[in-house]
Amino acid sequence: MLTSLQNPLIKQLRKLGQSKERKRENLLLLEGTNLIESACQVSYPLLTVCCTEKWAQNYPFLHQNLLANAEKVELVSSEVLEAIATTVNPDGVIATAHRRETNLSYNPNLSLGLVLEKLQDPGNLGTIIRSSVATSVDNLWLSNGSVELDNPKVLRASVGQWFRLQMGVSDDLISLINNYKSSQNVQVIATLPQATKTYWELDLTKPSLILLGNESAGLSEELTCLADELVTIPLHNGVESLNVGIAASLLLYEAQRQRTLIK
Numbered sequence: 001m002l003t004s005l006q007n008p009l010i011k012q013l014r015k016l017g018q019s020k021e022r023k024r025e026n027l028l029l030l031e032g033t034n035l036i037e038s039a040c041q042v043s044y045p046l047l048t049v050c051c052t053e054k055w056a057q058n059y060p061f062l063h064q065n066l067l068a069n070a071e072k073v074e075l076v077s078s079e080v081l082e083a084i085a086t087t088v089n090p091d092g093v094i095a096t097a098h099r100r101e102t103n104l105s106y107n108p109n110l111s112l113g114l115v116l117e118k119l120q121d122p123g124n125l126g127t128i129i130r131s132s133v134a135t136s137v138d139n140l141w142l143s144n145g146s147v148e149l150d151n152p153k154v155l156r157a158s159v160g161q162w163f164r165l166q167m168g169v170s171d172d173l174i175s176l177i178n179n180y181k182s183s184q185n186v187q188v189i190a191t192l193p194q195a196t197k198t199y200w201e202l203d204l205t206k207p208s209l210i211l212l213g214n215e216s217a218g219l220s221e222e223l224t225c226l227a228d229e230l231v232t233i234p235l236h237n238g239v240e241s242l243n244v245g246i247a248a249s250l251l252l253y254e255a256q257r258q259r260t261l262i263k
Contacts (some may be wrong), residue, residue: 001053001075005083009074013050013084016096028055029152030095031087037062038160039097047096052078053079055092070095082232086152099150106179107139110186111207112255114140115173117223118214119244122147126157127245128212133161135252140216143174152168162227177226190219190227191247201229204255205262 002010007025015021016029030036033055039046040062049070050262056063056075066073076084109112114137119125123262132140132155142149149169155162170176180186186207193200202208213219233247242250246263 002050002080003077003078005080006123007080009048009083010080012075013094013096016219018085019083019151022099022150026099026180026259026261028150028172029086029098030099030155030205031085031093032091032156033059033062034160035064035091035155036093036095038163039095040052040065040099042163043069044097044163046232047072047098047184049073049095049188050076050081050084051093051094052081058092058182059120066095068246071182074100079121087156102149102162102167102169103164104139104141104170106229108184110138110180110184110209112137112181113186113209114248114252115143115177115209115211115223116140116146116213117143117173117211117219118217119143119146119212121215121244122153122247123157124156124215124243125151126159126162127151128152128248129165129167131163131245131249131252132259133164135256137165137252141170141173142167144169144171172253173223174226177211177223178207181228187228189229189231189234190249191226191251192219192224193232193241195230197231199233200254202229202231202254204258208255210248210251212244212248222244 046084053075081090149167163232177188181188188209190211211219211223
Protein backbone atom coordinates (compact mmCIF):
# COMPACT_ATOMS: atom_id res chain seq x y z
CA MET A 1 0.00 0.00 0.00
CA LEU A 2 1.28 3.46 -0.90
CA THR A 3 1.17 5.72 2.14
CA SER A 4 3.69 8.45 1.39
CA LEU A 5 2.85 11.72 -0.38
CA GLN A 6 6.50 11.79 -1.47
CA ASN A 7 6.12 8.67 -3.59
CA PRO A 8 7.02 9.68 -7.21
CA LEU A 9 3.76 8.27 -8.62
CA ILE A 10 1.65 10.08 -6.04
CA LYS A 11 3.51 13.35 -6.64
CA GLN A 12 2.82 13.01 -10.36
CA LEU A 13 -0.88 12.25 -9.83
CA ARG A 14 -1.31 15.22 -7.49
CA LYS A 15 -0.15 17.54 -10.25
CA LEU A 16 -3.03 16.39 -12.47
CA GLY A 17 -5.39 18.55 -10.44
CA GLN A 18 -4.04 21.41 -12.57
CA SER A 19 -5.35 21.89 -16.08
CA LYS A 20 -1.95 22.74 -17.55
CA GLU A 21 -0.48 19.52 -16.17
CA ARG A 22 -3.30 17.38 -17.59
CA LYS A 23 -2.72 18.99 -20.98
CA ARG A 24 1.04 18.53 -20.77
CA GLU A 25 0.69 14.86 -19.84
CA ASN A 26 -2.30 14.38 -22.19
CA LEU A 27 -4.21 12.71 -19.37
CA LEU A 28 -7.69 12.62 -17.88
CA LEU A 29 -8.28 12.50 -14.15
CA LEU A 30 -11.26 10.29 -13.35
CA GLU A 31 -12.61 10.48 -9.82
CA GLY A 32 -15.23 8.26 -8.26
CA THR A 33 -16.80 4.86 -8.69
CA ASN A 34 -19.49 6.03 -11.10
CA LEU A 35 -17.04 7.47 -13.63
CA ILE A 36 -14.63 4.57 -13.47
CA GLU A 37 -17.41 1.98 -13.74
CA SER A 38 -18.78 3.85 -16.79
CA ALA A 39 -15.33 3.89 -18.38
CA CYS A 40 -15.07 0.13 -17.87
CA GLN A 41 -18.51 -0.45 -19.39
CA VAL A 42 -17.39 1.09 -22.69
CA SER A 43 -13.86 -0.38 -22.47
CA TYR A 44 -12.19 3.02 -22.19
CA PRO A 45 -8.53 2.19 -21.47
CA LEU A 46 -7.42 3.13 -17.98
CA LEU A 47 -3.78 3.72 -17.12
CA THR A 48 -3.18 4.09 -13.36
CA VAL A 49 -5.87 3.31 -10.79
CA CYS A 50 -5.48 4.22 -7.11
CA CYS A 51 -7.98 2.91 -4.61
CA THR A 52 -8.24 2.39 -0.88
CA GLU A 53 -8.45 -1.06 0.67
CA LYS A 54 -11.96 -0.30 1.90
CA TRP A 55 -13.08 0.63 -1.63
CA ALA A 56 -11.63 -2.60 -3.05
CA GLN A 57 -13.57 -4.58 -0.45
CA ASN A 58 -16.80 -2.71 -1.18
CA TYR A 59 -16.51 -3.13 -4.97
CA PRO A 60 -14.83 -6.53 -5.45
CA PHE A 61 -16.11 -7.16 -9.00
CA LEU A 62 -15.12 -3.73 -10.26
CA HIS A 63 -11.77 -4.06 -8.51
CA GLN A 64 -11.14 -7.38 -10.26
CA ASN A 65 -12.10 -5.80 -13.59
CA LEU A 66 -9.56 -3.05 -13.01
CA LEU A 67 -6.85 -5.52 -12.02
CA ALA A 68 -7.46 -7.40 -15.25
CA ASN A 69 -7.69 -4.43 -17.60
CA ALA A 70 -5.98 -1.31 -16.25
CA GLU A 71 -2.25 -0.88 -16.81
CA LYS A 72 -1.52 -0.35 -13.11
CA VAL A 73 -3.63 -0.67 -9.95
CA GLU A 74 -2.29 0.58 -6.63
CA LEU A 75 -3.73 0.35 -3.12
CA VAL A 76 -3.27 3.66 -1.32
CA SER A 77 -4.10 5.01 2.11
CA SER A 78 -7.16 7.22 2.50
CA GLU A 79 -4.85 10.17 3.23
CA VAL A 80 -3.01 9.66 -0.06
CA LEU A 81 -6.25 9.34 -2.00
CA GLU A 82 -7.58 12.58 -0.49
CA ALA A 83 -4.35 14.33 -1.47
CA ILE A 84 -4.71 13.21 -5.11
CA ALA A 85 -8.42 14.02 -5.37
CA THR A 86 -9.86 17.36 -6.44
CA THR A 87 -13.13 16.60 -4.63
CA VAL A 88 -13.75 17.28 -0.94
CA ASN A 89 -14.99 13.80 -0.06
CA PRO A 90 -13.56 11.26 -2.54
CA ASP A 91 -15.27 7.89 -2.48
CA GLY A 92 -12.12 5.79 -2.60
CA VAL A 93 -10.97 5.46 -6.21
CA ILE A 94 -9.20 7.63 -8.80
CA ALA A 95 -7.83 6.75 -12.23
CA THR A 96 -5.95 8.28 -15.13
CA ALA A 97 -6.56 7.73 -18.83
CA HIS A 98 -5.45 9.23 -22.10
CA ARG A 99 -7.43 12.29 -23.24
CA ARG A 100 -9.84 11.83 -26.13
CA GLU A 101 -9.21 13.30 -29.55
CA THR A 102 -11.24 16.51 -29.85
CA ASN A 103 -11.18 16.82 -33.66
CA LEU A 104 -14.61 15.38 -34.36
CA SER A 105 -14.94 14.14 -37.93
CA TYR A 106 -17.82 15.13 -40.19
CA ASN A 107 -20.92 12.97 -39.70
CA PRO A 108 -22.69 12.33 -43.04
CA ASN A 109 -25.70 10.87 -41.23
CA LEU A 110 -26.32 13.55 -38.61
CA SER A 111 -29.83 13.38 -37.22
CA LEU A 112 -29.53 15.52 -34.09
CA GLY A 113 -26.56 17.64 -33.06
CA LEU A 114 -25.66 20.34 -30.56
CA VAL A 115 -23.36 23.35 -30.96
CA LEU A 116 -22.32 25.13 -27.75
CA GLU A 117 -20.67 28.53 -28.01
CA LYS A 118 -18.35 29.71 -25.21
CA LEU A 119 -20.05 27.69 -22.49
CA GLN A 120 -18.22 28.35 -19.22
CA ASP A 121 -19.81 26.35 -16.44
CA PRO A 122 -18.64 22.72 -16.15
CA GLY A 123 -21.85 21.72 -14.40
CA ASN A 124 -23.91 23.01 -17.32
CA LEU A 125 -21.80 21.12 -19.84
CA GLY A 126 -22.01 17.92 -17.81
CA THR A 127 -25.80 18.26 -17.61
CA ILE A 128 -26.06 18.85 -21.37
CA ILE A 129 -23.90 15.79 -22.07
CA ARG A 130 -26.12 13.68 -19.81
CA SER A 131 -29.31 14.88 -21.54
CA SER A 132 -27.70 14.43 -24.96
CA VAL A 133 -26.97 10.76 -24.35
CA ALA A 134 -30.48 10.25 -22.97
CA THR A 135 -32.03 11.72 -26.13
CA SER A 136 -29.78 10.09 -28.75
CA VAL A 137 -27.80 13.15 -29.82
CA ASP A 138 -25.28 12.11 -32.46
CA ASN A 139 -22.63 14.78 -31.99
CA LEU A 140 -21.81 17.73 -29.74
CA TRP A 141 -19.43 20.54 -30.68
CA LEU A 142 -17.92 23.03 -28.27
CA SER A 143 -16.31 26.28 -29.36
CA ASN A 144 -12.78 27.28 -28.46
CA GLY A 145 -12.85 29.49 -25.38
CA SER A 146 -15.33 27.22 -23.61
CA VAL A 147 -14.81 25.17 -20.46
CA GLU A 148 -12.51 22.22 -21.12
CA LEU A 149 -14.38 19.24 -22.50
CA ASP A 150 -12.56 16.94 -20.10
CA ASN A 151 -12.55 19.17 -17.04
CA PRO A 152 -12.94 16.82 -14.03
CA LYS A 153 -16.10 18.69 -12.97
CA VAL A 154 -17.60 18.14 -16.45
CA LEU A 155 -16.82 14.44 -16.21
CA ARG A 156 -18.47 14.15 -12.80
CA ALA A 157 -21.50 16.26 -13.76
CA SER A 158 -22.13 13.99 -16.75
CA VAL A 159 -22.59 11.09 -14.28
CA GLY A 160 -20.54 8.79 -16.50
CA GLN A 161 -22.31 9.64 -19.76
CA TRP A 162 -19.24 11.57 -21.00
CA PHE A 163 -17.85 8.34 -22.45
CA ARG A 164 -20.99 7.66 -24.52
CA LEU A 165 -21.18 10.80 -26.66
CA GLN A 166 -19.17 11.81 -29.72
CA MET A 167 -17.84 15.30 -28.91
CA GLY A 168 -15.35 17.74 -30.34
CA VAL A 169 -13.95 21.25 -30.08
CA SER A 170 -14.16 23.55 -33.12
CA ASP A 171 -12.30 26.78 -33.82
CA ASP A 172 -14.66 27.60 -36.71
CA LEU A 173 -18.30 27.00 -35.80
CA ILE A 174 -19.51 29.09 -38.74
CA SER A 175 -17.91 26.77 -41.29
CA LEU A 176 -19.07 23.73 -39.36
CA ILE A 177 -22.70 24.90 -39.35
CA ASN A 178 -22.66 25.99 -43.00
CA ASN A 179 -21.20 22.64 -44.00
CA TYR A 180 -24.13 20.76 -42.48
CA LYS A 181 -26.66 23.21 -43.91
CA SER A 182 -25.36 22.94 -47.46
CA SER A 183 -24.38 19.29 -47.71
CA GLN A 184 -27.12 17.61 -45.65
CA ASN A 185 -29.92 20.15 -45.54
CA VAL A 186 -29.82 20.11 -41.76
CA GLN A 187 -32.08 22.72 -40.14
CA VAL A 188 -30.25 25.02 -37.76
CA ILE A 189 -32.14 26.15 -34.64
CA ALA A 190 -31.37 28.96 -32.21
CA THR A 191 -33.31 30.14 -29.17
CA LEU A 192 -34.00 33.84 -28.64
CA PRO A 193 -36.20 35.40 -25.94
CA GLN A 194 -37.86 37.71 -28.50
CA ALA A 195 -38.65 34.96 -31.03
CA THR A 196 -42.35 34.45 -31.79
CA LYS A 197 -42.33 30.70 -32.45
CA THR A 198 -42.22 28.31 -29.48
CA TYR A 199 -39.83 25.38 -29.57
CA TRP A 200 -42.66 22.83 -29.62
CA GLU A 201 -43.95 24.31 -32.89
CA LEU A 202 -40.80 23.15 -34.67
CA ASP A 203 -40.65 20.00 -36.74
CA LEU A 204 -37.83 18.32 -34.88
CA THR A 205 -38.22 15.06 -36.77
CA LYS A 206 -36.01 16.65 -39.44
CA PRO A 207 -32.21 16.46 -39.14
CA SER A 208 -31.48 19.31 -36.74
CA LEU A 209 -28.54 21.22 -35.31
CA ILE A 210 -29.36 23.15 -32.12
CA LEU A 211 -27.24 26.18 -31.21
CA LEU A 212 -26.83 27.33 -27.60
CA GLY A 213 -24.73 30.19 -26.29
CA ASN A 214 -22.83 31.49 -23.31
CA GLU A 215 -24.60 31.52 -19.93
CA SER A 216 -24.64 35.31 -19.64
CA ALA A 217 -24.12 36.65 -23.17
CA GLY A 218 -26.16 34.07 -25.03
CA LEU A 219 -25.54 33.14 -28.66
CA SER A 220 -23.42 35.49 -30.76
CA GLU A 221 -25.03 37.42 -33.61
CA GLU A 222 -22.72 35.63 -36.08
CA LEU A 223 -24.17 32.25 -35.17
CA THR A 224 -27.72 33.49 -34.68
CA CYS A 225 -27.70 34.75 -38.28
CA LEU A 226 -27.05 31.19 -39.50
CA ALA A 227 -30.21 29.81 -37.92
CA ASP A 228 -33.10 28.67 -40.11
CA GLU A 229 -35.43 28.71 -37.12
CA LEU A 230 -35.52 31.14 -34.19
CA VAL A 231 -37.58 29.86 -31.28
CA THR A 232 -38.39 30.87 -27.74
CA ILE A 233 -38.94 28.94 -24.52
CA PRO A 234 -41.97 30.69 -22.97
CA LEU A 235 -41.42 31.87 -19.42
CA HIS A 236 -43.78 33.11 -16.74
CA ASN A 237 -43.80 36.86 -16.14
CA GLY A 238 -40.81 37.99 -14.13
CA VAL A 239 -38.55 35.10 -15.12
CA GLU A 240 -35.76 36.41 -17.32
CA SER A 241 -34.12 33.23 -18.57
CA LEU A 242 -33.46 29.54 -18.02
CA ASN A 243 -30.24 27.79 -17.16
CA VAL A 244 -28.62 26.69 -20.44
CA GLY A 245 -28.57 23.07 -19.28
CA ILE A 246 -32.33 23.13 -18.72
CA ALA A 247 -32.94 24.92 -22.04
CA ALA A 248 -30.93 22.27 -23.89
CA SER A 249 -32.83 19.48 -22.16
CA LEU A 250 -36.22 20.94 -23.08
CA LEU A 251 -35.29 21.14 -26.76
CA LEU A 252 -33.73 17.69 -26.83
CA TYR A 253 -36.64 16.00 -25.09
CA GLU A 254 -39.11 17.70 -27.44
CA ALA A 255 -37.11 16.24 -30.33
CA GLN A 256 -37.25 12.83 -28.69
CA ARG A 257 -41.00 13.15 -28.08
CA GLN A 258 -41.71 14.02 -31.71
CA ARG A 259 -39.48 11.28 -33.06
CA THR A 260 -41.03 8.69 -30.78
CA LEU A 261 -44.52 9.61 -32.00
CA ILE A 262 -43.71 8.93 -35.65
CA LYS A 263 -42.17 5.51 -35.02
